[in-house]
Amino acid sequence: MLGWMLPGSADATTAVSTKPVQVGPTPVGGSRFTLVAGPCTIETREQLLTVARRVRLDGASALRGGVFKMRTDPRSFQGLGPAALEFVDEVRRETGLPFIVEVTAPEQIDVLAGRVDALQVGSRNMHNYYLLKELGRTRVPILLKRGLAAQLREWLLAAEYILAGGNEAIILCERGIRTFEPETRNTLDLAGAVWARHHSPFPVLVDPSHATGRPELIAPMCLAAAAAGLDGVMVEVHPEPEAALADGFQALTPDGFTALATALAPVLAAVGRS
Numbered sequence: 001m002l003g004w005m006l007p008g009s010a011d012a013t014t015a016v017s018t019k020p021v022q023v024g025p026t027p028v029g030g031s032r033f034t035l036v037a038g039p040c041t042i043e044t045r046e047q048l049l050t051v052a053r054r055v056r057l058d059g060a061s062a063l064r065g066g067v068f069k070m071r072t073d074p075r076s077f078q079g080l081g082p083a084a085l086e087f088v089d090e091v092r093r094e095t096g097l098p099f100i101v102e103v104t105a106p107e108q109i110d111v112l113a114g115r116v117d118a119l120q121v122g123s124r125n126m127h128n129y130y131l132l133k134e135l136g137r138t139r140v141p142i143l144l145k146r147g148l149a150a151q152l153r154e155w156l157l158a159a160e161y162i163l164a165g166g167n168e169a170i171i172l173c174e175r176g177i178r179t180f181e182p183e184t185r186n187t188l189d190l191a192g193a194v195w196a197r198h199h200s201p202f203p204v205l206v207d208p209s210h211a212t213g214r215p216e217l218i219a220p221m222c223l224a225a226a227a228a229g230l231d232g233v234m235v236e237v238h239p240e241p242e243a244a245l246a247d248g249f250q251a252l253t254p255d256g257f258t259a260l261a262t263a264l265a266p267v268l269a270a271v272g273r274s
C-alpha cells in the first residue's frame with residue numbers, strides 16, 4: 001500500500017482492493033458499514049452528550065463534532081476551540097466510540113492528536129498540501145474530504161500527499177461538489193465515490209448532510225451509498241436543529257437518525273454487510 005500511486009490513466013477495470021483503516025475500536029472499510037454521526041459543531045456538553053448517547057443506541061460506530069470550524073461567513077460561530085476537547089474526552093469515555101474532529105491548521109495537530117481518534121481534512125483544506133504533508137508525518141487516521149470543486153484525480157492525489165509521508169490510515173469522504181444546481185447545497189457525486197473506491201485502496205464514506213443540505217434527502221442518499229457498496233456514511237445530528245449554531249438546516253434530529261438506522265439495516269443485509 002505504501003507504494004500505491006494513482007496510475008497515469010485510471011481506466012483499469014480491476015478494482016484495487018480496499019485496505020480497512022482502524023479508527024479507535026472501529027474498523028472502517030471491512031464487512032461492517034461505518035455510521036458516523038454527531039453535530040456539525042460542538043456547542044455545549046449537554047448537546048454533545050445528548051447526541052452521542054442517542055446515536056450510539058441506534059448503532060453509530062463513530063462520533064463527529066467540530067472544534068475549529070471553517071465557516072463561510074466570518075461573522076458566524078467559529079467553534080469552541082480547545083475548550084470543546086473536555087466534552088470530547090467525556091463522550092469517548094462514556095460511549096467507548098471513536099471521535100473524529102476536523103483539523104484546520106498544522107498547529108492544531110498536536111492539540112488534537114491523542115485526544116481524538118481520527119483527524120478530518122475538510123473540503124476547503126483538501127488542497128492545503130502543506131497541511132497534508134504534516135498529517136502524513138503522523139500516524140493518526142485521516143478522513144480526507146473531497147474539495148468542493150475537486151476532480152476525482154485531484155482528490156486521490158491529495159491522499160497520495162498523506163501517504164507519501166508514511167501515513168497509510170486514510171479514509172476518503174465524498175461530501176458533494178459545487179454545480180449549477182441551487183436546490184441542493186452541493187451535488188452528491190455518488191458515481192465519483194464509487195470510482196474512488198474502485199481506483200484506490202482507501203475506504204470511502206459519503207456525507208449526505210453537506211452534499212445535499214436537505215434533511216429529507218439524507219436518508220435516501222445513505223441508502224444509496226450502502227447499496228452502492230461504499231464503506232459508510234457521516235451525518236450531522238443535532239438535538240434541536242432550529243437552535244443549532246452551525247448547519248442546523250441540514251441536521252437530522254435524533255429521531256430522524258433512528259429512522260435512518262432502521263431503514264439502513266435491510267439494505268446492508270442485502271449487500272452482505274452489517
Ligand code: PEP
Nearest residue numbers: 040122123124145175210
Ligand atoms: C463538516 O464536516 O462539518 C464540514 C465543514 O464539512 P466540509 O468540509 O465538507 O464542508
Ligand code: MN
Nearest residue numbers: 040236246247
Ligand atoms: Mn457542517
